[in-house]
Amino acid sequence: MIMIFKKRIPLLLFIACCSVFSEEEPEAEEPHDEQQEENALIQSQFDYSFEDISDRLVAIKYEKGFGNGFIATMEGKTYLFTNQHIILGANQLSFTTAAGEKLRPRRIELSTTRDIARLLLADGTKGFKITKHMPMDSPVGLFGCREAGDEVALELYGTVTGVGADRVEISAEFSAKNSGAPILNIQQEVLGIASYVRKSRTHAMKEGTQFENRTRRFCFRLTGNQWKSVNWKKYNDKFGRFYHQNALFTDGVIEVLTEWGDTPRDRISVVEHPEKSLISWVTSHNQIIKIHGGPTQKKRFAAEYSKSLKTLSDTCARRARQTRMFSEKNKLTGFLRDELSRQASTLEWMAKLLTRISHNAQDYR
Amino acid sequence: MENRPLISVLNLLCILLLACMPLIAEEEEEAEDAEQTAEQEKLEKKEAMAKRRAAEQEIKSQFKYTFNDISKKLVTVTCDSRRGRSFGSGFVATLDGKTYLFTNQHVIIGADQISFKTAYGDTLRPRGVELSTTRDIARLLLADGIEGFEITRQMSIGAPLGVFGNSAGGGVATELYGKVTSMSSEIIDVSADFVSGNSGSPVLDLEQKAIGIASYVQWSIDDKYGSKTRRFCYRLTDNQWKSVNWKKYNGKYGRLYLENKQLINSIVEIFDTWYDDPFRRMTADTHPDSNIRKWSIEHNRIINRIMRLSDKGVASEHQLNNTNERIQQDLVDSADALSAVCRSRARQMRMLSTQRELTGFLREEFEKFADQLNSAAIRIDRYGKKLGTVKYFRFK
Numbered sequence: 001m002i003m004i005f006k007k008r009i010p011l012l013l014f015i016a017c018c019s020v021f022s023e024e025e026p027e028a029e030e031p032h033d034e035q036q037e038e039n040a041l042i043q044s045q046f047d048y049s050f051e052d053i054s055d056r057l058v059a060i061k062y063e064k065g066f067g068n069g070f071i072a073t074m075e076g077k078t079y080l081f082t083n084q085h086i087i088l089g090a091n092q093l094s095f096t097t098a099a100g101e102k103l104r105p106r107r108i109e110l111s112t113t114r115d116i117a118r119l120l121l122a123d124g125t126k127g128f129k130i131t132k133h134m135p136m137d138s139p140v141g142l143f144g145c146r147e148a149g150d151e152v153a154l155e156l157y158g159t160v161t162g163v164g165a166d167r168v169e170i171s172a173e174f175s176a177k178n179s180g181a182p183i184l185n186i187q188q189e190v191l192g193i194a195s196y197v198r199k200s201r202t203h204a205m206k207e208g209t210q211f212e213n214r215t216r217r218f219c220f221r222l223t224g225n226q227w228k229s230v231n232w233k234k235y236n237d238k239f240g241r242f243y244h245q246n247a248l249f250t251d252g253v254i255e256v257l258t259e260w261g262d263t264p265r266d267r268i269s270v271v272e273h274p275e276k277s278l279i280s281w282v283t284s285h286n287q288i289i290k291i292h293g294g295p296t297q298k299k300r301f302a303a304e305y306s307k308s309l310k311t312l313s314d315t316c317a318r319r320a321r322q323t324r325m326f327s328e329k330n331k332l333t334g335f336l337r338d339e340l341s342r343q344a345s346t347l348e349w350m351a352k353l354l355t356r357i358s359h360n361a362q363d364y365r
Numbered sequence: 366m367e368n369r370p371l372i373s374v375l376n377l378l379c380i381l382l383l384a385c386m387p388l389i390a391e392e393e394e395e396a397e398d399a400e401q402t403a404e405q406e407k408l409e410k411k412e413a414m415a416k417r418r419a420a421e422q423e424i425k426s427q428f429k430y431t432f433n434d435i436s437k438k439l440v441t442v443t444c445d446s447r448r449g450r451s452f453g454s455g456f457v458a459t460l461d462g463k464t465y466l467f468t469n470q471h472v473i474i475g476a477d478q479i480s481f482k483t484a485y486g487d488t489l490r491p492r493g494v495e496l497s498t499t500r501d502i503a504r505l506l507l508a509d510g511i512e513g514f515e516i517t518r519q520m521s522i523g524a525p526l527g528v529f530g531n532s533a534g535g536g537v538a539t540e541l542y543g544k545v546t547s548m549s550s551e552i553i554d555v556s557a558d559f560v561s562g563n564s565g566s567p568v569l570d571l572e573q574k575a576i577g578i579a580s581y582v583q584w585s586i587d588d589k590y591g592s593k594t595r596r597f598c599y600r601l602t603d604n605q606w607k608s609v610n611w612k613k614y615n616g617k618y619g620r621l622y623l624e625n626k627q628l629i630n631s632i633v634e635i636f637d638t639w640y641d642d643p644f645r646r647m648t649a650d651t652h653p654d655s656n657i658r659k660w661s662i663e664h665n666r667i668i669n670r671i672m673r674l675s676d677k678g679v680a681s682e683h684q685l686n687n688t689n690e691r692i693q694q695d696l697v698d699s700a701d702a703l704s705a706v707c708r709s710r711a712r713q714m715r716m717l718s719t720q721r722e723l724t725g726f727l728r729e730e731f732e733k734f735a736d737q738l739n740s741a742a743i744r745i746d747r748y749g750k751k752l753g754t755v756k757y758f759r760f761k
Contacts, residue, residue: 132486136432136540162537163432164441165482169537200533204584205594208413209558211533218535224486299676345449352648359646359665363672 035173042139042157045186050143050153053188054098056128058082059145060180062090068144068180069095071103071127072190074222078125079118080105081222082180083195084335087117088236089244095119098145098153109227110235113334114166114220115195118227128182131189132223134160134168142172142194144181154178160191167218168192174217183219192219228333239326239336245275246323246343252278253316253350265289281312306361313354320347417558424525424542430573432529432540436484438514439538441531442468442565444476448623454530454538455481456567457489457513458575460601464513465504466491467601468565469580470726473503474615475623481505484538494611499725500551500599501580504606514567517574518602520545520553528557528579530566545576553577553598568598575601607724618717618727625714625734628654632707632741635661636748643696643752644668656706663702667695675758685758693753700749704742711738 050057058069058080067086071078080095080103087093095103105119121127138160146152158172170183174194181194199215206212252273259268267286273279288304326332327340440455453472458465466481466489473479481489491505507513524545532539543557559566559579566579577598584594631652638645646668649661671692679685711734717723718731 136436162532162535162539163436163484164531164535164537165484165486165488167536169535169539198535203561205582206533206560207584208410208417208594209560210414210418211558211560216533216535218537221486356646356648359648363644363675 039157039172042159043141043155045139046141046157047186048188050098050155053128053143053184054153055101055126057098057143057145057182058103059096059098060086061094061096062087062092065090066145068178068194070143070180070182070190070193071097071121071125072130072182072222073127074118074130078121078123078127079109080121081116081118081182081190081193083115083193084110084117084333085115085339086180088240088336089247090236090240107229108232109229110333111220111335112226112228114225115335116193116220116222116225128184128188128190130222131185131187131191132221134163134185134191134221136160136163139186140170140172140183140191142170142174142178142181142183144178144194154181165221166224167195167220169216169218172217173215190222192221195220230333235331239329239332239340242323242326243336243339243343246319246340246347248273249275249278249319250343250346250350253312256282256312257350277315281308281315284308284311302362306358309354309358309361313351313358316347316354317351320344320351323347421542421557424544425527425540427525428527428542428571432538435514435529435569435573436538437487437512439484439529439567440466440468440481440489440565441484441536441538442472443480443482443536444473445478446476446623448627451476452531452534452536452562454563454565454579456529456565456575456578457483457507457511458516458567458601459513460504460516464507464509464511465495466507467502467504467567467575467578469501469578470496470503470724471501471730472565474727475619476615493608494614495606495608496724496726497599498605498607500604501726502578502599502601502604514569514573514575516601517570517572517576518600519574520548520570520576522547525571526555526557526576527569528555528559528563528566529569530559530563530579532563533560534562548600550603551600553600555579555596555598557596559596577601609724614722618720618723621717622727622730624654625710625731628657628710629734629737629741631657632703632738635703636741636745640748643755644671656710660699660702660706664699667699671695671757679758682760685760689756689758692757693755696752697749700745700752704745704749707738707742707745711735711742714738 056071058071060067060069060082065086067082069080069082069086071080073079095105097103103121103125105121107120109118109120111117140158140160142154142156142158144154146154156172156174156178158170160168161171162169168183168191172183174181174197176197179194179196183191183194185191195218197215197217200206200211200213202213252270252275255273256268256270256278259270267289268282270282271279285308288301288308291304321344323340323344327337327344329337332340438457440457442453442455444451444453451472453468455466455468455472458467481491483489489507489511491507493506495504495506497503522545526543526545528541528543529538531537532541541557541559541563543555545553546556547554553568553576555568555577557568560582563579564581567575568577568579570576577600580597580599582594582596631649631654635647635649635657638647646665647661649657650665652658652661674688674692679688714731714735718728718735720728723731
């Protein structure tokens with residue numbers, strides 16, 4: 001007896017879902033000719049360049065990464081500004097201006113609602129002025145460093161294309177890697193801090209409009225913030241590392257699922273990952289493929305295979321619950337609260353998806 | 366002579382190869398054609414977009430004021446509820462001698478917390494809520510002294526207009542330009558390409574006067590370039606307003622509105638999944654709606670039973686028929702149960718829509734929900750009947 005309707009593991013569903021994740025932080029696109037001409041026109045309005053302001057641009061280095069920052073004055077004091085997502089979870093941070101001067105911040109304050117951190121610097125440090133005025137269509141420049149080590153200057157030009165109470169949208173085509181860099185006007189004043197890149201989700205309503213498949217780039221405004229002083233070591237140890245670890249876990253699961261989705265009956269080759277629980281799952285899953293993956297034990301294989309996916313689903317669900325709990329802690333600033341809540345939703349979604357596949361894998365032959 | 370058989374074989378191979386060549390060439394040609402068509406489509410799309418942008422720039426050039434002159438009157442609306450965060454737009458305008466924040470009812474309904482911030486950075490704190498009795502508009506009273514747009518009923522077909530709001534929920538106000546393409550006493554049809562997130566945006570004329578509020582978009586899924594997509598704005602004049610106790614009104618109907626909207630989405634998702642594969646297990650076992658939850662658990666039990674039967678196998682034709690009948694009956698029962706859930710909820714929605722307290726917008730929404738649920742029930746019944754006739758198992 002055979003079944004007319006056969007069960008299949010929904011590979012396409014997986015692949016589709018993975019592309020949703022990859023939409024979150026798209027890479028910078030190469031500007032086309034017309035765009036390059038337009039950018040050159042905007043650049044010609046700036047009478048200064050990277051070299052003139054390199055003493056106020058900061059390269060931030062940590063164990064395995066690199067980010068941008070800048071020095072600006074606010075409320076009579078001088079601060080180093082960067083994004084919270086750059087410094088959270090890092091064990092060691094070093095701050096060097098693009099001109100080569102080492103900086104030693106004294107205290108950290110976090111914006112209560114936006115992804116910004118300000119680090120108090122010694123009096124007398126030269127910083128940019130901050131402005132509240134950000135006219136639509138006005139020319140802006142993003143200045144930063146491309147890499148750690150021998151910092152390579154980065155200059156991107158564009159205009160203000162959207163204005164909000166706490167953020168502005170600009171056309172300068174920066175990538176997620178450039179976050180933390182300052183957005184300056186032609187008077188060398190800071191309009192905002194490059195913070196995130198988002199690709200519009202496709203929808204029939206957007207077809208044929210400028211919002212179809214559009215990559216949008218947002219910068220948080222520095223004015224109108226509430227600041228909260230934190231004991232950085234404590235805050236980072238408790239929440240920063242958790243946030244960082246979660247991000248690693250989520251990325252790892254996506255990596256595993258992407259590979260698994262291509263060849264569901266093959267062994268998974270992800271063997272190196274900082275998240276130990278994921279590696280131990282991969283090991284046990286590969287064991288199932290090795291022992292029961294042959295043609296003779298189809299039923300047993302289906303049962304074990306399904307159980308293995310359920311184990312990963314349960315791990316995601318457990319983490320989701322823990323993350324949701326953390327996101328409700330009063331001590332958190334708005335950025336981390338929103339981020340943890342977003343991570344919890346992603347983990348819940350992954351758990352749900354894995355449960356569904358695990359259910360269907362019971363009949364996988 | 367000895368070589369003849371070899372020559373014959375070679376000839377035969379050549380003939381076969383020649384016969385295959387056109388097939389291979391045809392396949393290659395088809396692939397090339399498909400690539401060319403895709404390239405052509407991409408080019409056409411790019412040209413269409415460039416044309417639209419040029420037309421938009423031409424309209425923008427007619428405006429004597431800029432975005433920066435009006436940024437204090439443009440509002441970004443952020444709503445938080447148990448289901449997450451959503452965004453919309455709003456604006457400040459004066460009507461009947463008072464200053465109000467205008468937005469759509471569908472932007473704020475069901476939200477636990479709402480924040481209103483101008484593009485300039487100011488936070489607005491409205492004092493009371495009034496709802497249009499017939500259109501999807503809410504006006505929220507603001508303190509005296511706040512500057513707002515004037516509202517006008519004057520407009521003509523072809524007149525240039527600007528839509529300023531939170532396009533695609535980016536949290537920033539953007540500018541879009543277009544023309545009035547048609548109008549009635551209640552609604553204006555415009556060519557400005559507004560999208561989700563723009564709901565509640567002001568539609569302004571050349572004199573900075575509000576002629577309407579961006580409210581909804583109608584589109585066709587087979588519309589390649591968005592040319593059949595129509596965008597509608599409600600007029601702000603000649604409305605009847607009803608003052609409501611927002612906390613009470615929203616607590617009673619807003620929650621139901623969002624819950625049922627989500628329920629309908631879930632039913633559509635369930636039906637699509639089931640339609641793709643009759644033996645697919647459902648993942649609605651933890652759904653917030655208890656009826657859907659119960660149905661999903663029971664349905665999964667049925668599927669497990671079917672799978673056990675499939676593994677067990679049968680020995681005779683008679684047993685095979687019995688098994689098929691059993692499966693047919695199980696699936697028909699499950700379809701009946703799901704359509705019963707839809708019908709019962711449709712009745713509730715119909716009843717809810719008759720509540721006197723409701724304004725026109727929510728009344729129509731609940732009626733729409735009832736229609737959608739009834740139509741889902743009909744489709745599920747039809748599918749159930751089909752499932753009741755299929756011979757699932759047969760001998761190899």
